Amino acid sequence: EAGVAQSPRYKIIEKRQSVAFWCNPISGHATLYWYQQILGQGPKLLIQFQNNGVVDDSQLPKDRFSAERLKGVDSTLKIQPAKLEDSAVYLCASSLELGLTYEQYFGPGTRLTVT
Amino acid sequence: DQQVKQNSPSLSVQEGRISILNCDYTNSMFDYFLWYKKYPAEGPTFLISISSIKDKNEDGRFTVFLNKSAKHLSLHIVPSQPGDSAVYFCAASSSRAGSYQLTFGKGTKLSVIP
Secondary structure, three states: OOOOOEEEEEEOOOOOEEEEEEEOOOOOOOEEEEEEEEEOOOOOOEEEEEEEEEEEEOOOOOOOOOOOOOHHHEEEEEEEOOHHHHHHEEOOOOOOOOOOOOOOEEEEOOOEOOO | OOOEOOOOOOOEEEEEOOOOEEEEOOOOOOEEOOOOOOEOOOOOOOEEEEOOOOEEEEEEEEEEEOOOOOOOOEEEEOOOHHHOOOOEEEEEEOOOOOOOOEEOOOEEEEEEOO
């Protein structure tokens, strides 16, 4: 079974530029998550989708971050314009369904450096 | 305000000995707890979980203990192996929050010395 795929793996941009990350979850997984992991911290949930609907985006900085999951499969996360403090690893995860006991499977992440 | 705390950034243990990783939480709504393991340049992988109706869950060399009154959980690895060297994250969730989102601690880096 293929895991969660993310691209690119690494990205370096200057502040005020825009960037987009792509995630392909495990086939059949209804729930998709985007996390931000700043160096030395644990992952922090940014947004959560159930199929193509948003379940929770309370921690997403909506003035600069946006995410979509068209057709309930792939997802993209965009930052526009980027700030220095956005430097982090962006992790995508998916689970079969929404619920406590449904394991979240993580992708390898995209490491973003904003200079 | 950190709701899940892992106060030890790192831990070194000899191969074959017991590794004990600790985690504290402050939110009384949390009723499900998980441990994830992360190798460099990889995403976290699920290790073991425990529901608040239990005080212990065991899976092979890994055991998680939950003390609800103290809002404390611990992960025991026995015996520790060099391949266990990784960063371990404690996470918590609530069945009463419709999103079931995970709140993670900062992680503890475990080094198992051969």
